[in-house]
């Protein structure tokens with residue numbers, strides 16, 4: 001009996017959060033580094049489905065950086081990153097689209113849908129579907145300068161940035177209980193595909209939808225300081241310094257840039273959490289303590 005009562009108490013403890021978040025939009029960025037094994041992928045899918053069933057409007061934006069690099073290697077091509085951004089020539093763009101809009105997108109959709117039934121289903125989209133993500137070539141001058149990093153001389157090829165999000169398409173899906181699962185490939189002039197960093201994409205989508213929360217799921221506990229200790233609360237104003245001092249490197253750079261712009265454009269809460277912890281999304285959403293790093297204005 002006691003065990004059953006304890007279970008009832010746990011369910012009741014979620015009520016304040018469910019009440020607060022009912023009908024709100026959450027954007028969840030699912031990083032390629034967090035897609036580690038079958039069990040974790042399944043726990044991610046179950047968490048997403050649970051959020052949807054308690055009335056939260058969930059949008060998933062996924063990455064797949066490590067998986068792109070592995071596939072490039074299989075084809076005898078080399079991955080090359082500049083300031084956390086993948087240099088993308090035409091051949092690389094082809095692989096990016098194959099891996100992101102093909103394999104990964106469809107796997108996530110199928111996995112989520114093993115836990116749902118009508119009328120809640122995941123729907124996979126890339127930014128090229130329904131002109132979801134209008135894009136243009138990344139303005140590297142402003143991108144790198146804003147981060148306080150040296151602007152690279154080399155051309156980054158088909159690396160894009162989001163110009164416009166087709167909000168009507170996403171809203172139509174969310175209103176009908178669908179869970180959009182988005183691959184970060186944009187469409188530019190003449191239908192050209194662009195490779196967009198998934199963190200930047202998630203942030204733009206959250207801004208366009210005026211989301212309540214963006215949660216970045218990755219393969220580290222959160223943002224670490226120079227001693228390697230977890231920063232539980234990070235002020236946006238400290239981010240450029242952490243980058244210029246080299247405390248924050250690689251893939252964490254676009255992530256933090258994404259957090260900064262999401263907060264600036266009105267997204268209420270931004271979190272970076274450890275996707276290697278089972279049910280990390282539930283721990284973040286349904287507990288006061290939360291986990292990982294929360295970024296505040």
Ligand SMILES: Nc1ncnc2c1ncn2[C@@H]1O[C@H](COP(=O)(O)OP(=O)(O)O)[C@@H](O)[C@H]1O
Pocket residue numbers: 030031032033034063064065066199217218219220222223224225247248249250251252
């Ligand atoms: N200060 C830092 N704190 C935490 N992680 C950092 C930091 N600087 C660099 N990183 C790196 O950023 C990585 C996460 O970015 P990335 O590999 O792009 O993940 P994802 O695929 O989830 O976007 C971490 O695994 C870590 O190696």
Ligand SMILES: CC(=O)N[C@@H](CCC(=O)OP(=O)(O)O)C(=O)O
Pocket residue numbers: 030031032033062063064065066068084085086096159160184195196197198199251
């Ligand atoms: C331009 C650029 O760098 N695009 C990324 C897109 C995938 C991504 O962002 O994946 P993660 O979230 O797993 O890092 C790339 O090619 O790796």
